[in-house]
Amino acid sequence: MELISFLKIFLKRWWIIVLIFLVTVGSTAIFTWRQNPTYSVTTTFVVSPSSTIFSDPRSFLSGLDVLGGRVSVANTYSDIATSRRIKNDTIDALGLNPVQAETLDVGSKILAGTNVIYITVEGPDPSLITTFANKLGETTVKYVEELYGVYDLKILDLAEIPVFPIKPNWKLNLALAAVLSLAVGMGISFLVEYMDDTLREPDEISQLFQAPLIGFIPVMSKAAAHSLYMVKLPQSVVAEAFRSLRTNLEFASVDKPLKTILVTSNGSSDGKSSIATNLAVAFAQSGKKVVLLDADLRRPSLHGFFSIPNQTGISDIIRGQVSLEEAIYRSAKGGVALILAGPLPPNPAEMLGSKKMENILASLEEIADVVILDSAPLLVADAWALSAKVDGVVLVVEPGRLKRKTAQAIMDRIQLSRVRIVGLVLNRVKKGSESDYYSGYLADASKYDSQASNKRKANLQDIQSTSGLGLSLIPKKTPGNSHRFRNAQKQNKPTPINEPNSGEINRNISNKLL
Incomplete structure (x- = not known):
């Protein structure tokens, strides 16, 4: 790496x-601050030959025999100074109580190659340890005079009251804590990244699915994500993203135009329905005849975008309850023909995989330039049943939600079923990410989301008159249905283009619907 x-x-x-x-x-x-400060003082001693050995020749000769062992003598004196006896004698001489004595820590050190001894005393009270160190030195000197006559132990430097504690060491503690x-x-961080199998990087997603990235849809507010963004805010960054997606799909099908496009995702709540709806409007705004079909027979949602009751739809057509003409609605502003899901069947996969569904798609291809299907996620069999009947599949992925194992399982299924993945659409791409190439020259989507929210109350009357999002259901005016259409307008209710009792049915579906 x-x-x-x-x-x-x-x-x-x-x-x-x-x-x-x-x-x-x-x-x-906090730990350092709560520690009691510890001070340290040092009393310095030096070991030297006694002056008495030079006054008597015999003492001088005997002193020469032990001069070679002066290093071991210094070690002995050092051990004496730190012994329990010398310490207790010093405590008694100063009249210290057991609590004070417990706080004292005595240590010694001999400077290498010399006869210099350092006696160190540590404790929380700087005055007490200074007094104790100096008294300890005096007690040690007196005791040594009784043991040896050849070497004297003399105090070189007395201890002085310290100003700063040696513990705790703030700089050292904080530096070690920072580095650690x-x-x-x-x-x-590296371990979490290694264990996290979530797909986040666009290149990584594209490489795994072996498909190009054809669209990047920025983050939208929750309310905006369930609306016709292409109609409400055609100049927004989101609308431009859908136009770019439309253009990329047109380029992807130069040799063989895509007549039927299935929009699906790896899981629920990835925003596929919003993308399918606004993509259909983007195609319609380019002058194409578009049919938008809600093929999600488990959790249909397209009717919510147009504020239409999900009463009649594709399930009714497949079961032979209504004709294709009777189930199609037309949007005046959106410019798309809409087929809803209809009543939810107990066997959606079988219905969508039937021969009748294939015939319906063939009929729609004859009257439309583009047919866009919003299907269930790839987690269920419905999408796989439809994917074999369309010209191409657009897979919607939200970065940071798709697991690598899930993506690999989907890819294995795609290879087995030979589904044509036209491209990938990354949804809810955050501003500032590597994929958000709109941010350099387009306005922020959040600005337009805010505008849409501010206009919602002002446009309430217009929204009601157009079924929420510019939907105008305009049936062909015939002698038998003129009064029915006027009543529907007064009640703000959507009306199928041709109801069973609406008079003569115009058999030219293309001219009537699109």
Whole structure:
């Protein structure tokens, strides 16, 4: 893995590193602050030959025998100074209580190659440890004079009252905490990235599905995602994204035009219905005759975009309850012909995979330039049944939701069923991401989402008169249905283009519907 890859991981998981850093450094600071300060003082001794050995020749000769062992003598003196006896004698001499004595810590050190001894005393009270260190030195000197006559132990430097404590060491503690927290944070970030099999990068998604990226739809508000964005805000960044998707689909089918396009996703709530609806409007705005078909017979939603009751639809056509003409609605502003799902059947996969469904699609291809189907997700068999009957499939993926294992399973199924994936559409792409190439020259989508929200109340009367989103159901005016159409307009109810009792049915579906 290259260095740039590590940097991307750390930048993506920066919050883990920052969180661990703040927790670790903060905890260390609190722990350090709650510690009692510890001070240290040092009394310095030197071991030297006694002056008495030069006054008597015999003492001088005997002193020469032990001069070679002066290093071991210094070690002995050092051990004496830190012994329990010397410490207790000092405590008694100063009249310290057991609590004060317990706080004192005595240690010794000999400077290498010399006869210099350092006696160190540590404790929380700087005055007490200074007094104790100096008294300990005096007690040690007196005791040593009784043991040896050849070597003297003299105090070189007395201890002085310290100003700053040696513990806790704020700089050292915080520096170690910072370094350790950064190392741990980066390690955890890398581990989380390694264990996370969620697909986030566009190139990674495209490579796994072996299909090009043909669309990037920015994040929309929840209300805007369930509306005809292409009609409400045609100059917005979202509308431009759908026009770009439409153009890419046209380029993808230069040799063999795509007449029937299935829009699906890997799972629920990926926004496929919103993309299918606005894509259909984008095609209609380019001058094409478009039929939008709700083929999701499990959780249909297209009727909500147009504020139409889901009463009659494709399920009725397949069961022979109504004719194709009777089930089609037309949008005046959106410019698309709409076929809803209708009553939900108990066997949607069998109905959508039937020969009759194939004949319906063939009929729609004859009267429309483009037929867009909004199907159930690939988690169920419905989408697979339809995918074999269309010219191409558009797969909607939301980065950060699709797991690698799920994507691989879908890809294996695609290869087995030989489904033609025309391209991938990344939905809810956040602004500032690598895929959001609109942000450089288009306005922010959130600006238009806010405008739509502000206009909603002002346009309430217009929304009601157009069935919510510019939907105008205009039947062919015949002597038998003129009064029926006027009543429907007064009641703001959608009316099928040709009801069973609406008079003579015009058999030229293309001219009538589109």
